[in-house]
Every structure is written in C-alpha cells, then in structure tokens.
Amino acid sequence: MAPEGVHPDERLGVDDMATRREEEFRQLAMRSQAQRAAAESAEPGTCANCGDRCLPLAVYCDPDCRADHERRLRVRARQGGAAR
Numbered sequence: 001m002a003p004e005g006v007h008p009d010e011r012l013g014v015d016d017m018a019t020r021r022e023e024e025f026r027q028l029a030m031r032s033q034a035q036r037a038a039a040e041s042a043e044p045g046t047c048a049n050c051g052d053r054c055l056p057l058a059v060y061c062d063p064d065c066r067a068d069h070e071r072r073l074r075v076r077a078r079q080g081g082a083a084r
C-alpha cells in the first residue's frame with residue numbers, strides 16, 4: 001500500500017471538488033454575461049445580428065446569428081478592455 005500509487009483522480013478532496021465547481025460556475029457566469037450583453041444590445045423581435053424580424057421575444061433569427069453576434073461582442077469586449 002504505497003500512498004504515491006494512488007491515482008490523482010481518486011484523491012479528489014473537498015477542496016478539489018469546490019475548485020471544479022467554481023470553474024464551472026465561472027464559465028457559466030461568463031456565458032450568461034455574454035448572453036446578457038447580447039440581449040441588452042438587441043430589441044426583442046429583431047435579430048441583433050442581421051436586423052431581420054424574428055420571434056417576438058427572440059433577439060436572433062437563428063442559432064448561427066446568435067453565435068456570430070456573441071462572438072463579435074466578445075471580440076469587441078476584448079478590444080475595448082485593452083488600451084491598445
């Protein structure tokens with residue numbers, strides 16, 4: 001019974017689990033932040049990406065437009081955050 005032989009994954013303590021959950025939570029928060037930014041810049045019923053009419057409460061006409069617009073928002077946020 002050598003302690004060194006224990007696989008790292010089998011030794012996940014409470015701290016490790018908390019770290020994992022924190023990481024998941026952070027990614028979730030970042031994603032919803034991007035979605036919130038997208039929603040704020042859009043009018044429901046109008047696609048925020050191409051300006052087409054869409055479902056009354058939708059801000060994108062299709063998933064492609066959503067992905068495209070969210071990507072542009074992220075780029076803009078990155079460029080805006082950097083001084084140059």
Ligand SMILES: [Zn+2]
Pocket residue numbers: 047048049050051052060061062065
């Ligand atoms: Zn669109």
